[in-house]
Amino acid sequence: MKLGMSMRGIGYHVAAWRHPAVPADGTLRFEHYVRNAQAAERGKFDMIFFADGIGIREKDEPPGSLSRSGYEIVEMEPMTLLPALAALTKHIGLVTTASTTYNEPYHVARKFATLDLISGGRAGWNMVTSWSDAEAQNFNRAKHLDYDTRYERAAEFIEVVKGLWDSWEPDAFVYDKANSVFYDEAKMHLLNHRGKHFTVNGPLNVASMPQGRPILVQAGASEPGREIAAASADVVYAAQDSIPAAKAYYDDIKRRMAKYGRDRDDLKIMPGLRPFVAATRVEAQAKFDQLQELLDPLVGLARVYNELGDLTGYPIDGPVPELTVEPQVRSAYDRIMKRVRDNNWTIRQLCQNLAGAGGFCLIGTASDIADVMEQWVDAEACDGFNITPAILPGGCEDFVEFITPELQRRGRFRREYEGRTLRENLGLKPHVNRYTRDVRTLTGAAE
Ligand SMILES: Cc1cc2nc3c(=O)[nH]c(=O)nc-3n(C[C@H](O)[C@H](O)[C@H](O)COP(=O)(O)O)c2cc1C
Numbered sequence: 001m002k003l004g005m006s007m008r009g010i011g012y013h014v015a016a017w018r019h020p021a022v023p024a025d026g027t028l029r030f031e032h033y034v035r036n037a038q039a040a041e042r043g044k045f046d047m048i049f050f051a052d053g054i055g056i057r058e059k060d061e062p063p064g065s066l067s068r069s070g071y072e073i074v075e076m077e078p079m080t081l082l083p084a085l086a087a088l089t090k091h092i093g094l095v096t097t098a099s100t101t102y103n104e105p106y107h108v109a110r111k112f113a114t115l116d117l118i119s120g121g122r123a124g125w126n127m128v129t130s131w132s133d134a135e136a137q138n139f140n141r142a143k144h145l146d147y148d149t150r151y152e153r154a155a156e157f158i159e160v161v162k163g164l165w166d167s168w169e170p171d172a173f174v175y176d177k178a179n180s181v182f183y184d185e186a187k188m189h190l191l192n193h194r195g196k197h198f199t200v201n202g203p204l205n206v207a208s209m210p211q212g213r214p215i216l217v218q219a220g221a222s223e224p225g226r227e228i229a230a231a232s233a234d235v236v237y238a239a240q241d242s243i244p245a246a247k248a249y250y251d252d253i254k255r256r257m258a259k260y261g262r263d264r265d266d267l268k269i270m271p272g273l274r275p276f277v278a279a280t281r282v283e284a285q286a287k288f289d290q291l292q293e294l295l296d297p298l299v300g301l302a303r304v305y306n307e308l309g310d311l312t313g314y315p316i317d318g319p320v321p322e323l324t325v326e327p328q329v330r331s332a333y334d335r336i337m338k339r340v341r342d343n344n345w346t347i348r349q350l351c352q353n354l355a356g357a358g359g360f361c362l363i364g365t366a367s368d369i370a371d372v373m374e375q376w377v378d379a380e381a382c383d384g385f386n387i388t389p390a391i392l393p394g395g396c397e398d399f400v401e402f403i404t405p406e407l408q409r410r411g412r413f414r415r416e417y418e419g420r421t422l423r424e425n426l427g428l429k430p431h432v433n434r435y436t437r438d439v440r441t442l443t444g445a446a447e
Pocket residue numbers: 050051052053097099127128129130131219220221222223224225237238239272
């Protein structure tokens with residue numbers, strides 16, 4: 001089983017910052033990130049993973065809700081943070097998000113190549129297109145790029161980055177002092193990319209990455225997102241919450257890989273999973289309930305604002321009213337209202353269920369949770385999980401204390417890191433530089 005620890009901020013529960021064991025200012029304190037990264041490494045996680053946004057995406061709707069939320073409001077920039085964490089960890093992969101919409105490929109290629117060098121082969125890039133107008137407005141635009149354009153740009157962006165990473169064959173640098181040869185000219189390759197969105201000559205002015213190139217991660221389930229995953233990703237961060245849905249997604253992505261000449265095992269699919277674990281079920285449930293109680297009603301209402309509009313005028317413990325105007329997104333509204341009717345939820349319960357318990361959540365003992373994780377992997381619904389702890393550092397440390405040993409006991413998870421690099425630990429093939437591959441093909445050598 002492959003495992004990632006998604007350790008953005010202070011946890012994924014919207015009330016995390018109000019929890020007594022959570023440092024509310026943790027997202028701005030380096031020692032908070034160090035503690036989480038080192039705990040994840042003690043638990044032999046394949047990687048830590050940073051989701052990221054380049055602006056505050058949450059709106060202040062209903063008014064006043066934003067100032068009550070500590071969720072993703074302020075945080076450290078991950079590409080600056082990860083090299084520092086690299087120096088304080090030894091084995092764990094270091095993966096972060098960078099947007100293809102608000103970066104240039106040369107920047108991304110250069111930074112992640114450098115992170116790979118600093119960390120001794122542990123870098124990974126989560127390729128996203130971003131999605132909010134709030135981000136667009138920090139980068140000279142009023143609106144986010146339309147769907148087709150941003151995915152078209154993303155596909156070209158990724159090809160340019162991959163091309164730049166192959167600028168230098170692995171043995172290009174000979175450093176021959178006696179004969180004054182720094183590098184072998186035949187092993188340096190210009191990209192000369194001329195595309196619709198980018199014109200990039202290359203070569204990249206970084207080389208000799210321990211992983212050949214950093215790991216590529218994709219998150220997003222749309223049609224073009226799936227193609228990008230099948231074509232290029234080493235890891236997919238998925239978001240299903242049931243075995244049938246996850247299995248359908250898994251089969252679809254793995255099936256698409258063949259047309260890009262890739263084997264199914266060349267890509268690891270890891271859905272998000274939020275465990276609440278303790279020595280007993282009662283204690284685990286109490287951990288969950290404690291957080292749900294801390295959910296500020298106004299923050300909860302902000303989480304359903306897009307689908308249901310402003311509900312601040314209604315009693316929080318009363319019934320959820322039907323909208324009298326056409327909802328913004330009819331399908332989302334209908335889906336939520338069906339759950340409201342099926343469960344007879346009040347407004348508070350709706351907020352708690354949508355805002356607090358969103359995503360794939362498991363509450364129980366280590367044995368309960370390991371059982372489900374095993375079922376998913378055995379059903380080929382995933383290759384592992386990206387853990388999205390409700391609170392940090394507690395959610396990460398609980399996993400390492402309770403669930404890691406249980407998975408190890410069952411022979412489902414490593415006791416020691418097998419490899420030197422993230423690529424090796426994920427069980428992925430070595431990267432072969434495209435130019436080296438060309439030569440091998442020409443000479444008839446086996447790849
Ligand atoms: C599990 C998951 C994690 C994501 N993480 C990020 C992120 O950290 N930053 C970001 O800008 N977008 C993130 N996204 C958004 C996607 O990259 C994409 O922009 C969004 O899902 C819309 O595209 P889609 O229709 O392909 O899903 C994530 C999406 C998923 C499903």
